[in-house]
Amino acid sequence: MANLPESEPGIYGFGKVASGILTHVFCVVFTLLITVLAKPGSSLFSWHPFLMTLAFCLFMTEAVLLFSPHCSPVRKLSHKTKGRIHWILQCLCASCATLGLAAIIYNKHVSGKPHFTSWHGQVGLGTACVVGVQCLAALPLLNHSLAKGWSLARLKRYHAASGLVTYLLGSASLLLGTCSTWFIDAVGSQAWYLAALCPFFSTVVIMSQVSNTYMTKKRLVS
Template sequence: MFNNKEGESEPRIYGFIRSAAAALTHLVCIVFTVFVTVLSRPGSSLFSWHPFLMTLSFSLLMTEAILLFSPHGSPIKKLTHKTKGRVHWILQCLCVSCAVLGLAVIFYNKHLNSKPHFTSWHGFLGLPTVCVVVLQSGAAAPLIYHSLAKGWSLAKLKRYHAASGLITYLLGTASVLLGLCSAWFTGSVVGYSWYLSALCPVLTASVVMNQVTRAYMAKKRLQS
């Protein structure tokens, strides 16, 4: 038995499982991003930049930005919370940049080929997802510059940011999954390879959801 940061006692094996899950998540998001990069061959066409940038944004950068705060799998867990926040902010800025560029690429590509915009479920969800990512990142400014949020406690801002961030991440995961159903991806990846590919964002989303909800519930217990 050991005491975790929430002051509760739990079997040591739980800590090992969470550490293993976090390590696996790091590996999965990297392998999945590399796989899509090899598949899309960015630079081979204008369209090729869209799957590459979107996967880099949502599957790698956003996942790693959240895992920075994992008590079991953060690659910089020995650094201060303030430093983690700064690195998180940098990764999120890169995430937003890639998402906006990915959206611009597919929009311009469809314009060049005279194709209708946002007609699939992937496109229909992808547009608001990118908009939400931009808004979510912009709304995080008061966490860095608390003077911008007069009348709001830092603890409350962090709770709202964590909740909205989780929703944003799940929207991104859903958009990626719908992208795996596109004609481009299903024409290149079939059979068990497709199911393994679809399992990657599902696995990372489950680990991220567990991390965020556990942190939120722990804070609620401490305040009750």
């Protein structure tokens, strides 16, 4: 029993590594699943689920996991380099989201259907807009001279908090998308639970990473 407190950090660390690796795997598998189901290029609508999943599931998640101390694929790179890769991935996310949004808007226009009448459509539109703003707001972190009068530490805290909100919106959009008639008919009611596990699990891992990082920095400052 005396060794129990010493073994807890090792078990805790192993759990963090395993969760991070599973998040990488789940996001890739979920993106591949949507790609197979949507068959991008087969119709105008097919580009919407493909591009949105690429944006909110793959690019956005990998952009955040870059900073994970447990499962970052570029852990040995400097923080500055990670920041630039993070921004590039987020710009790819914003680009894919914009194209995916344009695809569904034009598809509904051609079909004569109303726009943004569902929670999925409204949350997806809001998320795409927020991602674009988040990318622009991150520029002072890449070039601190653009934010005169603001400390770099404060900018990072605000960016992390707003980034977490953005990620939650993206995950909510994906979960609402899995509730669509198209997705349920494509995967079936039984497989739906496994498919919906991906955005839910990724959200829990990302929330844990961001909150733990913020709390650690807060303790160090205090």
